[in-house]
Amino acid sequence: MRSCGVVVEYNPFHNGHYYHLEQSREHSGADVMIAIMSGHFLQRGEPAIMDKWHRAETALKNGADLVLELPFLYAVQHSDYFSQGAVQTLAEAGVDAICFGSESGDIGAFMDAYSHMNVHQDEFNASLRSHLNEGHSFPESSRLAYESIQFPSGAVDLSQPNNILGYSYVKQIMSYAPSVTPLTIHRKNSHYHDEDITGPIASATSIRRQMLKAGTLTKETEQTLPSSVPSLLDDYKQMYGCWHEWEAYFHLLQYKILTMDEDTLRCVHGVDEGLEYRLKRAMKKAVTFEDFMNRVKTKRYTWTRLQRTMTHVLVGTDKEDARRGLRETPPPYARILGMNEAGRKYLKWAKKETRIPFITQPQAMQHPLLDLEARAAAAYYSLFPAAVRVSRLNREYEAPVILPSHP
Amino acid sequence: MRSCGVVVEYNPFHNGHYYHLEQSREHSGADVMIAIMSGHFLQRGEPAIMDKWHRAETALKNGADLVLELPFLYAVQHSDYFSQGAVQTLAEAGVDAICFGSESGDIGAFMDAYSHMNVHQDEFNASLRSHLNEGHSFPESSRLAYESIQFPSGAVDLSQPNNILGYSYVKQIMSYAPSVTPLTIHRKNSHYHDEDITGPIASATSIRRQMLKAGTLTKETEQTLPSSVPSLLDDYKQMYGCWHEWEAYFHLLQYKILTMDEDTLRCVHGVDEGLEYRLKRAMKKAVTFEDFMNRVKTKRYTWTRLQRTMTHVLVGTDKEDARRGLRETPPPYARILGMNEAGRKYLKWAKKETRIPFITQPQAMQHPLLDLEARAAAAYYSLFPAAVRVSRLNREYEAPVILPSHP
Numbered sequence: 001m002r003s004c005g006v007v008v009e010y011n012p013f014h015n016g017h018y019y020h021l022e023q024s025r026e027h028s029g030a031d032v033m034i035a036i037m038s039g040h041f042l043q044r045g046e047p048a049i050m051d052k053w054h055r056a057e058t059a060l061k062n063g064a065d066l067v068l069e070l071p072f073l074y075a076v077q078h079s080d081y082f083s084q085g086a087v088q089t090l091a092e093a094g095v096d097a098i099c100f101g102s103e104s105g106d107i108g109a110f111m112d113a114y115s116h117m118n119v120h121q122d123e124f125n126a127s128l129r130s131h132l133n134e135g136h137s138f139p140e141s142s143r144l145a146y147e148s149i150q151f152p153s154g155a156v157d158l159s160q161p162n163n164i165l166g167y168s169y170v171k172q173i174m175s176y177a178p179s180v181t182p183l184t185i186h187r188k189n190s191h192y193h194d195e196d197i198t199g200p201i202a203s204a205t206s207i208r209r210q211m212l213k214a215g216t217l218t219k220e221t222e223q224t225l226p227s228s229v230p231s232l233l234d235d236y237k238q239m240y241g242c243w244h245e246w247e248a249y250f251h252l253l254q255y256k257i258l259t260m261d262e263d264t265l266r267c268v269h270g271v272d273e274g275l276e277y278r279l280k281r282a283m284k285k286a287v288t289f290e291d292f293m294n295r296v297k298t299k300r301y302t303w304t305r306l307q308r309t310m311t312h313v314l315v316g317t318d319k320e321d322a323r324r325g326l327r328e329t330p331p332p333y334a335r336i337l338g339m340n341e342a343g344r345k346y347l348k349w350a351k352k353e354t355r356i357p358f359i360t361q362p363q364a365m366q367h368p369l370l371d372l373e374a375r376a377a378a379a380y381y382s383l384f385p386a387a388v389r390v391s392r393l394n395r396e397y398e399a400p401v402i403l404p405s406h407p
Numbered sequence: 408m409r410s411c412g413v414v415v416e417y418n419p420f421h422n423g424h425y426y427h428l429e430q431s432r433e434h435s436g437a438d439v440m441i442a443i444m445s446g447h448f449l450q451r452g453e454p455a456i457m458d459k460w461h462r463a464e465t466a467l468k469n470g471a472d473l474v475l476e477l478p479f480l481y482a483v484q485h486s487d488y489f490s491q492g493a494v495q496t497l498a499e500a501g502v503d504a505i506c507f508g509s510e511s512g513d514i515g516a517f518m519d520a521y522s523h524m525n526v527h528q529d530e531f532n533a534s535l536r537s538h539l540n541e542g543h544s545f546p547e548s549s550r551l552a553y554e555s556i557q558f559p560s561g562a563v564d565l566s567q568p569n570n571i572l573g574y575s576y577v578k579q580i581m582s583y584a585p586s587v588t589p590l591t592i593h594r595k596n597s598h599y600h601d602e603d604i605t606g607p608i609a610s611a612t613s614i615r616r617q618m619l620k621a622g623t624l625t626k627e628t629e630q631t632l633p634s635s636v637p638s639l640l641d642d643y644k645q646m647y648g649c650w651h652e653w654e655a656y657f658h659l660l661q662y663k664i665l666t667m668d669e670d671t672l673r674c675v676h677g678v679d680e681g682l683e684y685r686l687k688r689a690m691k692k693a694v695t696f697e698d699f700m701n702r703v704k705t706k707r708y709t710w711t712r713l714q715r716t717m718t719h720v721l722v723g724t725d726k727e728d729a730r731r732g733l734r735e736t737p738p739p740y741a742r743i744l745g746m747n748e749a750g751r752k753y754l755k756w757a758k759k760e761t762r763i764p765f766i767t768q769p770q771a772m773q774h775p776l777l778d779l780e781a782r783a784a785a786a787y788y789s790l791f792p793a794a795v796r797v798s799r800l801n802r803e804y805e806a807p808v809i810l811p812s813h814p
Contacts, residue, residue, distance in 0.1 A: 251789065254796070255659055256666075258785030259723040261778065264671070284800060287793040316666040371668065378665030382658065386694040389661070393691060 001346050004030035004183070005090035005098040006064075007083070007169065009038045011048050011208065012233060013058040016101075016188055016201045018226050021063030023185040024099035032346040034093055035064040036086045037337065038075035039373065040244075040380035041315070043082050045307030047244040047380055049208055050236045051392070053401055056338035060403045061228045066343030067401075068093065068358075069335040071369045072376040073325045076311050078138070081326055083168035084176075088330040091177035093358070094350040098173060098180055102166045104156055105186025110170045112155035113163075117171075120149040137302045176329075200224055212245055240384055240392075246307070248383050250289040253314055257283045269322035270309035275301070279313075315379045321368055332367055333357045338401030360400050408753050411437035411590070412497035412505040414477075414490070414576065416445045418455045418615065419640060420465040423508075423595055423608045425633045428470030430592040431506035439753040441500055442471040443493045444744065445482035446780065447787035448722070450489050452714030454651040454787060456615055457643045458799070460808055463745035467810045468635045473750030474808075475500065475765075476742040478776045479783040480732045483718050485545070488733055490575035491583075495737040498584035500765070501757040505580060505587055509573045511563055512593025517577045519562035520570075524578075527556040544709045583736075607631055619652055647791055647799075653714070655790050657696040660721055664690045676729035677716030682708070686720075722786045728775055739774055740764045745808030767807050 004024050010017055025033050037059065039052040048055060056067040074085025090098055102110070117124065127148040131141035139161065146158040156163045166184060173182045188201045197206045202224040210221045211233070222230050237243055257265065257279050265276040278296055286292035293310075297303055312322075333356055339347065347358060362370045374396055381392040411431050417424060432440050444466065446459040455462060463474040481492025497505055509517070524531065534555040538548035546568065553565040563570045573591060580589045595608045604613045609631040617628045623644075624637050632640075644650055664672065664686050672683040685703055693699035700717075704710055719729075740763055746754065754765060769777045781803060788799040 251793065251796075252659070252662055254793075255785065255789040256663065258789075258800075259663075259721070259782045261723065261725060261728070261782070264674075264723070264725070267671075285797060287797055314666070316668065316671070318668060318671070321668070375666045375668070378662065382662040382665075386658065386661075389658075390692060390694055393665075 001032055001349055002028065002030045003032040003034055003093070003095045003097075003346060003350075004028035005034045005036065005087075005093065005095035005180075007070075007086040007090070007098070007100065007165075008035045008059070009042050009048070009204070010035075010055045010059055011038075011042055011046075011204050012050060012211075013055065013062055013226065013229055014202065014204060014207055014224050015226060016203075017059075018062050019188055019201070020099075020101050020185065024183065025063070027183050027185060028097040028099055028181070030097065032065045032342050033063055034066045034068065034090060034095055034343070034346075035059050036068045036070050036089055038070050039072055039337075040376050041072060041076050041311050043075060043077070043079075044304050045076055045309070045311045046246060047249060047311075049211070049243045049245070050233060051244075051380065052337055053395060054232060054236055057401050057403070058226075058229050058232055060338050060340055060343075060401060062226050063406070064338075064343075065340050065405070066093075066336065066346060067338040069337045069373075071325075071331060071335075072315065072372050073317065073322060073369055074331065076308050076317075077326075078305075078308075079165050079168040083165065083172045084329075085331050087169055087172035087180075088176055089334050089356075091173075091180055092330050092354055092356045093334060094353050095180060097183050098169060099183035099185060100166045100169050101187035102156070102184045103160075103162060103187055105184055106156075107170075107182055107184045109154060109156040110163075110167055110182065110184065113151055113158055113167055114170050114174055116149070116151050116155055117158075124149050135299060137300050138305070139302060140299075197221065197224060212243060240388065242383060244380065244383070246289045246310075249314060249379075250292070252379070252382060253289070253310060254283050254286070254292075256313060265313070267319050268309070269312040269317040269319045270305075271313070271319070275309070315372070315376045317372060317375075321372070325369055325372075330356055332369060333359050333365060335362065335370075335373075336360050336400045338403065340403045341405040344402075361397060363397055408439055408756055409435065409437045410439040410441055410500075410502045410504075410753060410757075411435035412441045412443065412494075412500065412502035412587075413471075414493040414497070414505070414507065414572075415442045415466070416449050416455070416611075417442075417462045417466055418445075418449055418453075418611050419457060419618075420462065420469055420633065420636055421609065421611060421614055421631050422633060423610075424466075425469050426595055426608070427506075427508050427592065431590065432470070434590050434592060435504040435506055435588070437504065439472045439749050440470060441473045441475065441497060441502055441750070441753075442466050443475045443477050443496055445477050446479055446744075447783050448479060448483050448718050450482060450484070450486075451711050452483055452716070452718045453653060454656060454718075456618070456650045456652070457640060458651075458787065459744055460802060461639060461643055464808050464810070465633075465636050465639055467745050467747055467750075467808060469633050470813070471745075471750075472747050472812070473500075473743065473753060474745040476744050476780075478732075478738055478742070479722065479779050480724065480729060480776055481738065483715050483724075484733075485712075485715075486572050486575040490572065490579045491736075492738050494576055494579035494587075495583055496741050496763075498580075498587055499737050499761055499763045500741060501760050502587060504590050505576060506590035506592060507573050507576050508594035509563070509591045510567075510569060510594055512591055513563075514577075514589055514591045516561060516563040517570075517574055517589065517591065520558060520565055520574055521577050521581055523556070523558050523562055524565075531556050542706060544707050545712070546709060547706075604628065604631060619650060647795065649790060651787065651790070653696045653717075656721060656786075657693075657699070659786070659789060660696070660717060661690050661693070661699075663720060672720070674726050675716070676719045676724040676726045677712075678720070678726070682716070722779070722783045724779060724782075728779070732776055732779075737763055739776060740766050740772060742769065742777075742780075743767050743807045745810065747810045748812040751809075768804060770804055 127145035282295035534552035689702035
């Protein structure tokens with residue numbers, strides 16, 4: 001059975017994602033599409049608009065056959081760890097190819113960049129370090145360092161942030177699983193952080209922004225979603241009273257930060273260089289999440305980096321545990337969020353080859369990463385009324401979403 | 408200037424408290440009545456129905472001249488530490504007498520019990536230890552141990568829980584400040600944990616219960632309160648949207664416990680003997696605070712002991728910090744919550760004699776106990792909407808309540 005992996009967040013699942021799955025299946029000639037998806041919290045350090053189970057369901061209804069969970073610890077990280085966790089898990093699942101969307105749609109351009117980087121790695125590192133020492137943020141220092149090593153024409157331009165994730169996938173594939181074929185397809189909506197909806201293919205950012213602002217699915221947002229998605233999003237909001245966003249968690253974050261002493265706060269993954277004092281000072285005055293972030297943000301602590309750290313505060317990610325967890329190669333298990341009949345057959349077929357356990361229920365295994373997953377779920381669901389909260393928490397220990405195969 | 412101290416919680420201030428202040432002033436012949444009061448959280452491990460500033464105001468309006476704050480760390484403790492913190496602070500404030508309410512109203516009976524205990528302390532300790540080892544709770548083991556040493560007739564019966572706090576005050580006075588005169592007055596409502604209101608003097612427990620159940624001040628509760636109190640309670644609820652009770656904090660406690668790992672939970676004051684596992688297990692299922700407590704409670708972990716520990720979880724009291732803090736004798740400072748002109752004059756007059764600083768604003772001093780106080784305030788106010796929450800938090804750093812003297 002031929003299989004192709006995709007690395008996704010589906011926040012929410014939109015037409016661009018549908019196109020990506022369809023094109024990836026075609027390009028790779030895969031029988032089975034395997035998506036590795038962030039759970040309740042996302043790479044940019046935000047709560048997903050809808051929980052991982054419902055997002056897995058949208059994926060299965062729209063082209064995926066098997067949805068694996070990228071463990072929280074890898075999901076809420078910069079691109080290096082994020083792609084490490086995702087690519088290694090897909091490789092352990094035995095995928096033949098991994099296909100990502102890009103502006104160029106040219107895998108050769110990514111391979112050229114990879115070869116060039118291999119030769120100029122020392123030069124790049126030295127440049128990066130010097131820019132960091134000058135006080136630039138990590139993304140800005142990276143951009144300057146990439147510029148300094150002058151890529152050949154034809155290679156993707158890594159000083160463009162949009163190319164970084166794709167490049168990280170290629171790098172992980174080449175170094176960890178060279179037998180996996182890297183593929184890329186041209187992304188239809190080229191600017192995927194666009195803030196406005198301009199047609200049936202729009203960025204997830206613009207779709208979320210409209211949904212959250214309107215508090216409902218407008219006609220404009222609906223046109224950007226596959227037909228099965230709007231009712232799932234609507235039902236979720238109806239049933240649980242909200243779509244999730246940072247502002248709704250602000251009271252919990254404020255409560256938590258103001259009832260932790262500095263020593264305890266310093267033990268949270270990402271709280272470094274005296275950030276604990278800054279956080280406490282800002283929290284004594286802030287009245288919204290945005291207000292708080294603006295009080296804490298600096299040139300070095302970018303919004304995204306801070307958001308990730310705030311997710312780790314909210315969830316309680318211990319610094320030492322994180323260090324240990326991120327050192328595990330490959331990730332210690334792969335958890336199945338959902339599958340259809342094709343996905344189930346594939347898993348059965350691939351089972352002999354996989355070195356890590358593929359688990360359907362976290363109680364099958366004792367692992368600190370699974371404890372962390374339970375903490376992330378507790379934080380995520382803490383907005384709900386008590387009875388709903390507890391029932392959703394227990395969802396964590398039930399079987400994956402199972403759907404029939406695509407017609 | 409003659410002064411008399413009282414140890415209080417005023418949750419809420421009722422006619423019995425008024426009578427206590429009045430009688431204490433008369434018995435002691437004091438010019439100035441000094442109340443040391445628990446802050447936002449109380450000895451039994453509960454949030455006070457109304458915050459400490461408003462409770463200090465009710466005290467000043469009804470007979471107290473100076474209200475000091477019993478630091479959170481001493482307030483939310485069993486009777487030994489509670490009375491240690493309270494009596495030592497009053498002694499440092501230079502009081503001539505300390506007067507408490509009791510069923511007997513006979514200070515000689517407390518002194519007799521103290522003398523008897525002095526002689527039989529070893530015997531008592533051995534008996535206590537053996538009952539604890541048999542698996543009895545601390546209060547039950549104490550009761551049995553007190554029974555075993557057979558008090559002379561005329562001494563107060565320490566196997567009756569109602570006598571324990573008074574006895575603890577006498578013990579602290581005799582051992583720490585023998586120049587202070589212990590006094591007691593007969594308590595009008597003899598059963599101060601009574602659950603029903605039967606007249607104008609009722610227990611705080613029965614008053615709270617009715618208020619919280621009805622969500623308003625009924626005629627029956629109003630008759631138990633001095634005339635200035637109902638409007639203060641009403642205004643508080645109007646302004647801040649609630650009277651405080653544990654159930655309202657349950658979502659925060661659940662969120663906090665479920666996002667702490669066992670190692671971190673074990674660092675909280677009072678979380679011993681594997682309680683961390685019990686807490687996490689129960690929290691995964693509990694839908695109310697009462698439900699949670701019933702799941703965790705055992706013969707050894709009584710409701711009150713657990714409530715105190717839950718307060719320390721909610722506020723984030725570190726075990727090591729608590730150990731260090733409770734070792735300080737006397738408490739490192741006394742914080743003034745409120746005073747009238749007589750209180751202010753007294754403070755000025757007594758200043759030369761006091762060995763510890765009497766502070767009006769916590770920023771006057773750097774101390775871990777004051778950091779803990781700020782955390783307690785943050786937890787206490789976390790129920791309010793963001794802007795109100797932040798403004799109440801900042802109240803922590805403003806001047807005490809100042810009222811004119813009693814007419």
